Amino acid sequence: MSYGQDYYRSLCRNGNLRRSPTWVANYTAQKPVIDAQEAFGISAPCQVIANACASGTNAIGHAYECVRSGRYQRVLTGGYDALSELVFVGFDSLQASTAEKCRPFDRDRTGMVLGEGAAVLALENLDVARERGAPVLAEIIGYGISTDNFHMTQPNPSGIGPRQAMQRALQSARLPADKIDYINAHGTATLFNDAAEGKAISELFDHVPVSSTKGMMGHSLGAAGAIEAIICLLALQHQFLPPNINFRAQDEGVDLNIVANDARPMGLRTVLSNSFGFGGTNASIVIQKFHLRQGYGGQVGA
Amino acid sequence: MSLAIAGMGWVTPLGNGVDPVWEQLLQGYEAATTRVSEEFGDRSYSAFRVPEFTLATLGPHPRLRRASLISRFAAAAGLEALQAAGVKLDSQSAERIALVFAISNGGVIYTKRFYRDIVETGAQSASPLLFPETVFNAPASHLAAILGITGATYTLVGDSAVGLLAIKMADDLMANEALDYCLVVGAEEADWLLCDAYRRWRLLRLTPPVEPFNEKKRGMILSEGAGAVLLARLPRRSAAEARDGPVAIECAHPGMSYRRRPEAEEVLKRILRDLSQVEIDFVISSANGTFIDHAECEALRQTIPDAFVYTVKPALGESVGAAGLWQVIAGTQALRSGELPPLLHAGPTIPLRTSASRTSLSGARHAIVLSCGINQQVAGLRLRKSSQAATGSELSIQ
Numbered sequence: 231m232s233y234g235q236d237y238y239r240s241l242c243r244n245g246n247l248r249r250s251p252t253w254v255a256n257y258t259a260q261k262p263v264i265d266a267q268e269a270f271g272i273s274a275p276c277q278v279i280a281n282a283c284a285s286g287t288n289a290i291g292h293a294y295e296c297v298r299s300g301r302y303q304r305v306l307t308g309g310y311d312a313l314s315e316l317v318f319v320g321f322d323s324l325q326a327s328t329a330e331k332c333r334p335f336d337r338d339r340t341g342m343v344l345g346e347g348a349a350v351l352a353l354e355n356l357d358v359a360r361e362r363g364a365p366v367l368a369e370i371i372g373y374g375i376s377t378d379n380f381h382m383t384q385p386n387p388s389g390i391g392p393r394q395a396m397q398r399a400l401q402s403a404r405l406p407a408d409k410i411d412y413i414n415a416h417g418t419a420t421l422f423n424d425a426a427e428g429k430a431i432s433e434l435f436d437h438v439p440v441s442s443t444k445g446m447m448g449h450s451l452g453a454a455g456a457i458e459a460i461i462c463l464l465a466l467q468h469q470f471l472p473p474n475i476n477f478r479a480q481d482e483g484v485d486l487n488i489v490a491n492d493a494r495p496m497g498l499r500t501v502l503s504n505s506f507g508f509g510g511t512n513a514s515i516v517i518q519k520f521h522l523r524q525g526y527g528g529q530v531g532a
Numbered sequence: 533m534s535l536a537i538a539g540m541g542w543v544t545p546l547g548n549g550v551d552p553v554w555e556q557l558l559q560g561y562e563a564a565t566t567r568v569s570e571e572f573g574d575r576s577y578s579a580f581r582v583p584e585f586t587l588a589t590l591g592p593h594p595r596l597r598r599a600s601l602i603s604r605f606a607a608a609a610g611l612e613a614l615q616a617a618g619v620k621l622d623s624q625s626a627e628r629i630a631l632v633f634a635i636s637n638g639g640v641i642y643t644k645r646f647y648r649d650i651v652e653t654g655a656q657s658a659s660p661l662l663f664p665e666t667v668f669n670a671p672a673s674h675l676a677a678i679l680g681i682t683g684a685t686y687t688l689v690g691d692s693a694v695g696l697l698a699i700k701m702a703d704d705l706m707a708n709e710a711l712d713y714c715l716v717v718g719a720e721e722a723d724w725l726l727c728d729a730y731r732r733w734r735l736l737r738l739t740p741p742v743e744p745f746n747e748k749k750r751g752m753i754l755s756e757g758a759g760a761v762l763l764a765r766l767p768r769r770s771a772a773e774a775r776d777g778p779v780a781i782e783c784a785h786p787g788m789s790y791r792r793r794p795e796a797e798e799v800l801k802r803i804l805r806d807l808s809q810v811e812i813d814f815v816i817s818s819a820n821g822t823f824i825d826h827a828e829c830e831a832l833r834q835t836i837p838d839a840f841v842y843t844v845k846p847a848l849g850e851s852v853g854a855a856g857l858w859q860v861i862a863g864t865q866a867l868r869s870g871e872l873p874p875l876l877h878a879g880p881t882i883p884l885r886t887s888a889s890r891t892s893l894s895g896a897r898h899a900i901v902l903s904c905g906i907n908q909q910v911a912g913l914r915l916r917k918s919s920q921a922a923t924g925s926e927l928s929i930q
Contacts, residue, residue: 238647238725255733258690260909264789267789273789275787276789280687282668288686295708316643323658379677394682509664509669509676
């Protein structure tokens, strides 16, 4: 995005456009992926999913389905985003961002704080991973996607979009809701998201521990789902509940078991991670601690 | 897995509707270009724009009141594809259809307006109405809302190969038996800012024509519009599918990338070799007057020299995100109608099997759609016309 901004500002101000071919060539969304391939010395098919803030989870979910179908053995998948003036001002214009602390699910939340970053996961067919002796960090066992046609930037207050995504992820994992030990929520700390997501979680689950880690790292948009998937992996690996910091008081009308302010040790086996985005796109993945056992049918190691 | 093409929709600078646009291409028509200029630039450029009348039939959906042109193009093409297939969505079937949207530059007109206010006046003047239209998945969101799709919706971003990559993604998604259909839409809107950027990138020429496979690589002319293809599993047949004829996507290549321009030819050859395991009657190329033409020409000449080659870009321009879908529609129509349109503005010395006049392909069964993107992505797929519809294997030039 910053290349595009530099280009446009230079145009407006009759500035130096000597570098403009480089700006234009590097502006395209797929360029970081192709550059990364070159750096890693690989040449594989690549797809760049741009589903706004759900992109990271969509990418992992779609990669999971590609491996599960048997069409692909290994997929590198993830998300990336960098701060830019256009996006920063855009969220401010929507009154979605705050100058204060980011307080997901708090009664007095005032909005999101933007972040940036990247995260990449290597997904591999479990049998193939075991055959080559790869350390398996966890298994992805379910993915759900839904589209909420309510509004371009606001979720349906009923929570139907998040609820459908989570239900479909559970169906995909062939698990009942009570088998989920922890939810890493989208939890942007905006009024609308947290109300709709909180409603959907409280309707589907019975006091499952919930936290949004965006209070600690900000909302990294396209990268968020991938970063939060890795937080889930670490939670499974180290058996703890990541905290929902800056939390002071429960929102009225929403009954959530928030992991308030401090991490807690917890025996975790199966976790769910949510990401929702502009345009009403919703995605959820289910991740399970890896156990050596018989019968791996269809599972995907990460 | 083969996927039937159950319906198609087309919004182009030659108007809208698959059959009317195809008929114009067969007759050798070329869209007119418009000069586009901008207040802070002293240059003006030519672009193929979609005529205003084209969107007159689009209903007054609330989502389209303030939506950008790209979203309107997509809506018109998507609705035409569903209508052609005779598919009506209800709450149950809306969960069983996926939408994959191909895009390259996205909603550049609104993005420019949004950012111009910030640059000229400051952050306080940023419009909350425009900002949501700057995200890549805004057109897909509008289309999903108009059609009532509540299942999977994906927006794929890339260069002019992204349309074929979107079809490959649809192919992967359809491995899930929970889906009946996948609607693949590609859309793009043209703007001075894009013309200027591509010109500085030395890929754009100032005035038409687009000269495919010309050694001088004078450049492309940008275009706008949308293409939509509704894919279904082969056993499933709708009334409109029967009308459209049984053309299927037999094999969608997962795509590759090239690092430097000279490597594009080798990548194209690998894809062509993968796709030409059967006799190929013709190729819908992505030649657009830039460096990719030479790579495509050499790859085609060395891999499948006997196949006819056609590109739609001299007539319709380079629509980037929509281009791959336009190529698939052209390939499907050529198989259905048994004819290829005349290749416009191609020189006589091209070492490929091309024709400047309308070409009969009465027995054609297999076609390759090939797309070499200008920013390192390459993709391809193979179309097949069912055997009962084919009557022979002869190719002739009228």
